[in-house]
Amino acid sequence: MPTLDHTSALRGAGLRVTAPRLATMDVVAEHPHGDAEVIAQAVRERLGTVSRQAVYDVLNALSDAELLRRVSVGGRSMQYELHRHDNHHHLVCRRCGRLEDIACAIGEAPCLTPHDDHGFEIELAEVVYRGVCSDCRASSADSAEPLGAPPALAALAPTAPSAPDSP
Amino acid sequence: MPTLDHTSALRGAGLRVTAPRLATMDVVAEHPHGDAEVIAQAVRERLGTVSRQAVYDVLNALSDAELLRRVSVGGRSMQYELHRHDNHHHLVCRRCGRLEDIACAIGEAPCLTPHDDHGFEIELAEVVYRGVCSDCRASSADSAEPLGAPPALAALAPTAPSAPDSP
């Protein structure tokens, strides 16, 4: 029951401890990478009625306090995960939109030294790996659209190098 | 006058050559990384009245034909650039939202071999470098919000490691 952890985390961040906030942190801890809508649904299942505005407000407050981290991999909506201050990267399935955490590839900051930084002071590099997850590959042998895939993510994939459908 | 190039590019892609399309390609060529709204404005400056739907339709058609590439770096809207099939990456200023192209850092695919691919078949890695551009650094010495910065982009920056203001 990690609710007590969340209580102290909120207190430590100087935020008030309220039921919607605790429920939100629980939900994000249990279902990482949900968007505001999904989180709102899950929070309502625990607390009854929670307004959309309250959910957004909580998500923004917790993100500002760096208790949550906003993730945006190209879809219309943002997704949330517990902030672990480890600057990990993300793996996105272009079929089902599944999003997984992934450790940085080479050492600590593989991509922090581009050829030409254009005068920018670079602070961090975010890497998004795009591909097809094992589930989708397994079920893609015959069917083209097996899951309720967010169409936006498919539209984002710039160039698919290999043929997605087998002969 | 690159309009003729665009004409042949459209013809080569099997698309009809229309004024909105030519204007859109001109606009994107001259102002890379504009969003649909900006592009629509610029197109209207050239052609008079062009509907929102026409702009989206053109952008989608040209993106599908791989004459344009959609870029999404975390803001609400998508941005467009000419498709050069080079899989370059992007540099985003968290102050003003400026977006610049950047060549891949190390060799060809520095980040394509993560520690654990979670069973994914990884097709490509997109890298977004976040930082502060030279203009914003120059003007940030005293003022905190110097430019009309898109607030969404600032909200995206997960963790600012070093102090943004100089000593």
Next chain:
DNA sequence: CCATCTATCTGGACTTATTCAAGATAATCG
């Protein structure tokens, strides 16, 4: 050059994601 066919545009309503505004509620401090 004209007819025709179909890809493209127009205008308006609609969806989704997120935010704004004003007032009610309740968490924390003294």
Next chain:
DNA sequence: CGATTATCTTGAATAAGTCCAGATAGATGG
């Protein structure tokens, strides 16, 4: 306990993008 003030509620607004039905205009064939 009472005051303060952050936080929630309701309801409407904004922004980005899409859908639909119908009008228009490229690209051929004759």
